[in-house]
Amino acid sequence: MSVLSIHHDRGCEPDDLQPRYPVSGKVQASVIPHPLPSLNAHEVHLWTLTPDTRDIAEYTSLLSPAELERARRFRFPSLFERFVSDHGRLRLLLGSYLQADPRAVEYTENAQGKPRLSLPDCRLRFNLSHTRGVTVIAACLDAEIGVDVEVLRAVEDRDAIAEMYFSRPENEALKREPEEERDAAFLRCWTRKEAYIKARGEGLSLPLDQFAVTLSGKDRAALTYCAWDELEPQRWRMEHLQPMPGYIGALAIEHGPWTILHYMWPSAPNPM
Numbered sequence: 001m002s003v004l005s006i007h008h009d010r011g012c013e014p015d016d017l018q019p020r021y022p023v024s025g026k027v028q029a030s031v032i033p034h035p036l037p038s039l040n041a042h043e044v045h046l047w048t049l050t051p052d053t054r055d056i057a058e059y060t061s062l063l064s065p066a067e068l069e070r071a072r073r074f075r076f077p078s079l080f081e082r083f084v085s086d087h088g089r090l091r092l093l094l095g096s097y098l099q100a101d102p103r104a105v106e107y108t109e110n111a112q113g114k115p116r117l118s119l120p121d122c123r124l125r126f127n128l129s130h131t132r133g134v135t136v137i138a139a140c141l142d143a144e145i146g147v148d149v150e151v152l153r154a155v156e157d158r159d160a161i162a163e164m165y166f167s168r169p170e171n172e173a174l175k176r177e178p179e180e181e182r183d184a185a186f187l188r189c190w191t192r193k194e195a196y197i198k199a200r201g202e203g204l205s206l207p208l209d210q211f212a213v214t215l216s217g218k219d220r221a222a223l224t225y226c227a228w229d230e231l232e233p234q235r236w237r238m239e240h241l242q243p244m245p246g247y248i249g250a251l252a253i254e255h256g257p258w259t260i261l262h263y264m265w266p267s268a269p270n271p272m
Contacts (some may be wrong), residue, residue: 017252036096037271039124041141042257048243049089049135049265058087062102086135089265093137097124112203115135127198134247143256146199148191149241149249155183162186165193167212169225174215181217187248191213192238195252196223199236213238221250 039045063071067087070247073081094117095102117124123141129148130136138147155161162171165211170189177185192213197206210227214220221240226232239260241249261271 001210012111037261037263039097039139039141042259044138044140044145044251044253044258046147046241046243046251046260046261047093047137047265048262049098049137050244051082051133052085052089052265055088056081056084057125059084062091064106065131082130082135086128086130090126090137091138094126095140096125105107110201112201112205114198114201114203129194129198129249131247134244136241136243136249138251138253140253140258143254144199144201145254146195146197146252147241147249148194148198149243149247150187150191151249152184152187152246155186156185158183162189165208167209169224170215177216184217184248185215188217188221188240188250189213189269191248191250192221192223193240195238196236196248199252199254223252 023043037045060068060071063084067083071080071083071087078247091102091105094100094105098105098117107115107119109115118127124139125141125143125145126137126139126146127145127147128135128137131149131151133150133151136147136149138145159174162174166174166189174185174189176180192215193208193211196211196213197203197208200206207227211223211232212225214222214224221238223233223236223238235255235257237253239251239253241251243249243262263271
């Protein structure tokens with residue numbers, strides 16, 4: 001099923017079928033992976049991106065004035081280039097899924113800053129996370145989605161941060177982990193909590209210590225408890241991610257019969 005299929009098979013356009021986005025225009029071929037996969041119902045596409053400054057001028061040309069203004073606020077050229085390349089490639093992906101010019105893709109944000117496509121009734125959902133050296137983009141149809149990624153590392157003030165932000169079950173589980181495993185367990189917990197609040201689109205307005213996720217490497221990633229709604233864990237699926245060696249992440253998505261496909265940028269025709 002096409003990403004655009006919901007009203008007369010054109011789900012990101014109004015019922016009168018007048019296009020809101022222009023058809024994809026000319027974009028430098030070198031910046032586009034060939035071929036880009038189609039996004040079908042019940043699929044999650046997880047894209048892993050590594051830093052790419054070779055085509056920074058092309059990526060810059062894709063961004064909106066607001067995105068360029070955000071990029072220019074970075075004091076260091078490396079941060080400017082990372083933002084431009086990440087958001088330029090995000091636009092290329094979304095433009096491909098929408099069969100639209102990536103320069104014409106428009107976003108809106110909720111009160112907590114979660115972006116979504118500005119067209120009404122659009123089925124496409126996406127989320128982006130980056131850390132030092134890696135960016136992950138997740139996309140699906142018809143479900144809220146969140147993703148988070150971190151570098152595997154020793155975490156400064158790990159236990160103090162856990163006491164401040166983790167729930168009681170999570171802190172107890174962290175203390176049961178062998179000392180040599182606690183940094184990885186902390187990052188599993190952190191990325192799962194971040195992915196969940198990003199999927200819900202409520203940011204840090206959601207109290208982090210009022211819900212719990214698994215953190216042991218022996219347990220499947222899962223939301224296990226929510227203080228405000230005992231049925232909430234049944235509504236969400238979580239997945240542990242390792243986009244590249246030395247990195248750890250998490251995906252949160254509303255429950256469904258999902259097939260998760262992993263791609264590297266630039267992509268071969270088939271997922272990893």
